[in-house]
Amino acid sequence: MIFIIDAIKQVLLWFIENFIKDVYEGIKRWVKNPKRKLYPIIIVVVLILTVFGVWYSPQVQKVTKVADVKWTMISFLGKETDKIILSQAPRRLKDKIYNMTKGRFIIEIDKKAQINIDTDSILEKVSNGDLDCAYNGIYYNKDKYRPLFFGSAIPFGLNTQQQNAWLYYKKDPNDELTFMQSIYQRSNLNLNVIPFPVAATGGQMGGWFKKEINSIKDFDGLVMRIPGLGAEVLTKFGVITDEDKRGQPLRSNEISGALADKTIDAAEWTGPHDDVKLGLNENTQYYYYPGWWEPGTTFDIQVNLKKWNKLPAHYQAIFKAACHETLMEILAEYDQKNGEQLKQIKQTKTVKPFSAEIMQEAEEETNKLLNFYAQGNPLFKEVYDEWRTFKTRIQGWHNTVNDYAYKREAE
Structure with a gap:
């Protein structure tokens, strides 16, 4: 059926092409002899175009029909x-x-x-x-x-x-x-x-705390709202997650209230803009960075x-x-908005980095945790191995050309 349609199309195109040539020759003859009448030619052209349009339109609709x-x-x-x-x-x-x-x-x-x-x-x-x-x-x-x-x-x-x-x-x-x-x-x-x-979210902050966190020991006994692998690492330092304490994680609109009534001692969400929108800054004084668990x-x-x-x-x-x-x-x-909000936060709150000791021990504990899961889950190991290879390769490149490298060379 498709072959027949294509053949008909070719015949029609051939006919139209030759008919246009004949019309063109007729017009030239008419120009030389204006007394000759063009009406028959015009009528035939209109008829041909009408027939072709009636046939061709459904074909276009079939091709261009868009699904809902x-x-x-x-x-x-x-x-x-x-x-x-x-x-x-x-x-x-x-x-x-x-x-x-x-x-x-x-x-x-x-x-x-x-x-x-x-x-x-x-x-x-x-x-x-x-x-x-x-x-x-x-x-x-x-x-x-x-x-x-x-x-x-x-x-x-x-x-x-x-x-x-x-x-x-x-x-x-x-x-x-x-x-x-x-x-x-x-x-x-x-x-x-x-x-x-x-x-x-881009890079994240390390959360809001009621007290200073100067060493790993300061995490011991701290009740903190934090999910995911970061929570698993921090529990190794004695942190109690909101989910462990309550049996279920705090919803976003519950975090500020939990800080106010001292149900929790610390909380992280994403960064300055959203944290302030959720009121995490209202009952805490110390804002730490970076959020190494979600970079x-x-x-x-x-x-x-x-x-x-x-x-x-x-x-x-x-x-x-x-x-x-x-x-x-x-x-x-x-x-954009995190930069604007962080500037305002610094006017009333203490913004501090985690100590080198905390960063080092947290990274070591992270590696232990990832290797532990790799040992018990073949698919986790496969993805972890591919991810590590990718990480080494891309960070080797970024550490060569990023802004920090330029700054370091300038110094």
Whole structure:
């Protein structure tokens, strides 16, 4: 059938081409002899173009017909976080996709469904198709998901620029998926998910404390709001996490109150802008840096793989572009507003670096923890080994050319 249509098209094109030549010759003859009438020629031209237009229009519509797509998304951040920058990623993403597809690809954010749902459950709901996609933080509790931590942040790991390079890294440039996307496809994880980086905080602060932290001993007995691998490292120094004390982690809008009533002694979130928005500075005096447990934290849009594969190719391209633009916007806004807010914080609070002793012992404990997980989880070891090789290579480059290197040479 396709062969017949193509043949008809070729015949029509040949006919039109030759007919145009005849018309052109007729016009030249008419110019030489104006008494000759053009009406028959004009009528035939109109008829031919009309017939061709009637046939050709449906063919164009078949090719250019655009699919209508409607997805549902939830966020790991509740409504109480609306005033922080990080929470804006889902709305910005859906708006970009809507505009770029002229309203043909719609993503609705279901705020009711995201109340009191943990990150493990979000990941699994996307995987089994209960959710089309979700904005999620990689703070999983199940051991089998620990290899995915390398897609967000590792203590004493990659800075923001290096983390972006890692998340777009492919072992083979011809691979369809990035390295971290390919890890989600491993059979031992049993996930039907493909992730896309969509937000990043940049470098983070080390948290707000009621008392000075001058040595490792000062952590002993401290109750602190902190999640993830950073929490696991600090518990080695005697820190009690908010989750261990309460049985569940504090929500963002509960942290300030917990500091006020002395339920906790310290808390970390991201950095100056969001911390002040959440009121972490109201009942604490000391603000430490750096947040060595999350040096370049990234957050994903996780998409159900079957839904992703059903998208037209140009919608997939639009989705990727919208994710990347949102990632860059969020990161740029954090860098700008954190600098402004930190300047104000310094006027009333004590901003201090963690001591060299704390940094050294924390890094040593981090390496022990990562090696421990590598011994008991083959997939964790595979990702850890690839990540370490990448880290060594990219930091060797950055340490050669970054601003610090220039400054050091100048000195």
